[in-house]
Amino acid sequence: MRINEKKVIKWEKIAILSGLGLSLLLILLSRLFEASYHPFVVIILAFLSATTMMCGAGLVLDDNSKRCGGFILSFLIPLLLYFTIVKPFFIFEAIIVGIIVGSIVSFKFFIEKRFDLLSDITRNLIRILSVLVIICLFYGFLVNFPDLSISGLIDYYNLKKASFISYIISILVVLAIFAGSLRYLKGTKASEVFMFGQRRSGKTYLLLALYHQFVKFYEGNPEQLIFCRKGDDEKKYLIAHFEGLVSKGENIPFNEEDMVAIYTLLGTQWGFKSIQFTIVDYAGEIIGDLKSKINEKLFEEKIYDISTQLNLEPTILNEKIGDIQFLASLKEKYSELLASNIEDVTKCFIFKRLRDSGKIILLVDGELIAKKTPDSIQKLNLLFGYYLDIIKYFGPDKKYALIVTKTDLIQNIAGIPEKSETAAQIEKDIFNELRAIVPFLAIESLAGYIPIYFFAVSVNSIHSESPDKTKVRSIFPWRVDELAKFGF
DSSP states (O other), rough: OOOTTEEEEHHHHHHHHHHHHHHHHHHHHHOOOOOOOOOOHHHHHHHHHHHHHHHHHTTSSSSTTHHHHHHHHHHHHHHIIIIIIIISSSOOOHHHHHHHHHHHHHHHHHTBBBBBHHHHHHHHHHHHHHHHHHHHHHHHHHTOOOOSHHHHHHHHHHHHHHHHHHHHHHHHHHHHHHHHHHHHOOOTTEEEEEEEEESSSSHHHHHHHHHHHHHHHHHHEEEEEESSGGGGGGGGSHHHHHHHHHTTTOOOOOOOHHHHHHHEEEEETTTTTEEEEEEEEEOTTTTTTTGGGGGGGHHHHHHHHHHHTTOOOOHHHHHHOHHHHHHHHHHHHHHHHHHTTTTHHHHHHHHHHHHSSSSSEEEEEEEHHHOOOOHHHHHHHHHHHHHHHHHHHHHGSEEEEEEEEEEHHHHHOOOTEEEEESHHHHHHHHHHTTTSSSSHHHHEEEEEEEEEEEEEEEGGGGGGTTTTTTOOOOOBBBBHHHHHHHHH
């Protein structure tokens, strides 16, 4: 479920009504315009308006840009209809061509899940369109001057006060839309998803559950890179090895102190929507203080240190440190050096993924919620405080999800269908319970303008009544598909 959804919907409605109101205002003011324009200018205006409108329609499909997309549609549709049908000004053929071009652009970035690029294109279209409209308004304003002087301006105001005011207001409206697009128009790079969680938060089992979902429903396959100081132990952390342990009814052992594993699940939906879902699994305190991963200065320092040791250009390492294939090639060439710097490499990889991924998943250990002890509550306060820092640091250009794992330890979910109303209510109950934690409430407040979701999942839904509930003998995903859908 989306956190603070009512507030989000309220602002979306305000954006749509604002766009419609400004559109109707310009339509009323346009009746006082007295200038005529070259047909080429009219064609360009019609084409750009229609193209921008369709790009706005594409932005509606992304949570980060939905508000701006709704504003663009509600602003441009009435203008296009009015100046095409009621007061013919635009050339119909130019509008059709613009709709086709805009639709192609929107569809391309929709299937690539690159709403960040679509928002950039839309922003540039608004810039060009705004400048052109302002030039046209100034032209219409100037051609009616008795003479280009202060006295001429006063005479024009006295003679045609309504027309004078209409031009000024129209220019201000266009300038406001131009400025608003620079500040508020943002899109998500939704093709890359990064899942992050603390030690023992259930990352490994959730990885297996997601792996099942990707393989069965999203044509999935994994990429994996393991770092161990004992090279022979690396095979113990392959997904296939985990699958073998689970199939024999054995638990996956805790990670050793000297390992880091990076997994990327590659999936496709509808044959063309592709996604990279990356998880970093590590042991103990190998990555040190969690705060260090959201420190840009420290990241740059570590990049410089590692690049010096590996004899690489810092700019190249900075660009590619988040690429699992690039790290695999470094591992082949510099296995010993990389092993001795695994802590710094992991920190840099995590920071790079947090910075570049369009969607970030933050795991919450459900066992801490189930315990309800002063110690577990303290850990939850620290965890949500840290997640709050992450969200504030990386800002509103991303989508976030808080995922409570091990839901079966919080409540008996045996026999409850994952798509049922009861399951949704369990998720809401856990959410409401967490609202007693102040940093969690702060995250809820941010969700009014940053897309933040909340899910409660389990990989152990059938064994809730087993004597030792903390042991997972096999993978029975519960609401994990909601997490996979979030990725797509």
